Amino acid sequence: MLRKGFLFLGSLMVLLGGCKSTEENHLLEPIVTVDGVSLTIGELRRAIPDNLAPQDSMAMADDFIGRWVRTKLMLRQAEKNLSPEEKDVEKLLEDYRTSLLVHLYQQKILEQKHSPLVTSREIHEYYTQMKDNFNLQESIIQGVFIKVPKGAPNQDQLRRWYRSTQAEDLINLEAYSFQYARNYEQFIETWVPFSRINSSLPEPILNEERFLRWSKHYETSDEAFNYYLAIHDLALPGSTAPVSYVEERVKAILLNKKRIEFIHQLGQDLYEEALREKVVSFH
Numbered sequence: 001m002l003r004k005g006f007l008f009l010g011s012l013m014v015l016l017g018g019c020k021s022t023e024e025n026h027l028l029e030p031i032v033t034v035d036g037v038s039l040t041i042g043e044l045r046r047a048i049p050d051n052l053a054p055q056d057s058m059a060m061a062d063d064f065i066g067r068w069v070r071t072k073l074m075l076r077q078a079e080k081n082l083s084p085e086e087k088d089v090e091k092l093l094e095d096y097r098t099s100l101l102v103h104l105y106q107q108k109i110l111e112q113k114h115s116p117l118v119t120s121r122e123i124h125e126y127y128t129q130m131k132d133n134f135n136l137q138e139s140i141i142q143g144v145f146i147k148v149p150k151g152a153p154n155q156d157q158l159r160r161w162y163r164s165t166q167a168e169d170l171i172n173l174e175a176y177s178f179q180y181a182r183n184y185e186q187f188i189e190t191w192v193p194f195s196r197i198n199s200s201l202p203e204p205i206l207n208e209e210r211f212l213r214w215s216k217h218y219e220t221s222d223e224a225f226n227y228y229l230a231i232h233d234l235a236l237p238g239s240t241a242p243v244s245y246v247e248e249r250v251k252a253i254l255l256n257k258k259r260i261e262f263i264h265q266l267g268q269d270l271y272e273e274a275l276r277e278k279v280v281s282f283h
Helices: 003-016 041-047 054-081 090-113 120-129 155-163 167-180 194-198 208-214 247-276
Strands: 030-034 037-040 140-149 183-193 217-221 225-235
Touching (some): 030 041, 090 247, 155 167
Antiparallel strands (some): 140 225
């Protein structure tokens, strides 16, 4: 922080604390000046929120002044060392303004008129056409995982229920797990990365692919808990991911594609309308 800023900040914090009776001319008083350009009390006040504690206001004011000074010094060096051609940024500013306004207009029209709807048929068609782009990078499984205290009752029945796919057994498994399980995940109809389940085991499986190929049911324990895993289906790395596993990814791709097509059509429609109304004329 510059010396002048430090000397001034003590009295300045009274103003930043929310004094509403400060005279307008006082707000124009400079705090620090760099090469003839001054930062005023009023400008600093507008940069500091009113609801801060005094020490927070002090810290924010100190930081703001320091950044303001460094920016002005950097600008001063740029003005001195860049050529007139390098300092001519009018075209860059105009290009930026154009891009920004066009983008804002496109987003507004997208919100007003574009329907973010992707059908199941579209998802399946895209998935079928682009299957090679959806190869798995990790193993995924469907099944059941339960972690229960060793002292929980009726674990003989639990061993039968968690291996079953019968509706009645699954209902009994869910009721038991809600009452006794420390962790219960039922993902029979959805796919989950095996790594997520593996990280919950007391000793993670090291050779995942071999384990998944040969194990449909797995039980292990530690000092306090028993762990039960039933694998109903699996897909290994390198194979094509099931459509349900990549559905959200496909939907995002299609939505982005539709947005691009909508914006392109919007531009084409504007162009054709402008030609009809002679807003555009070629010479």
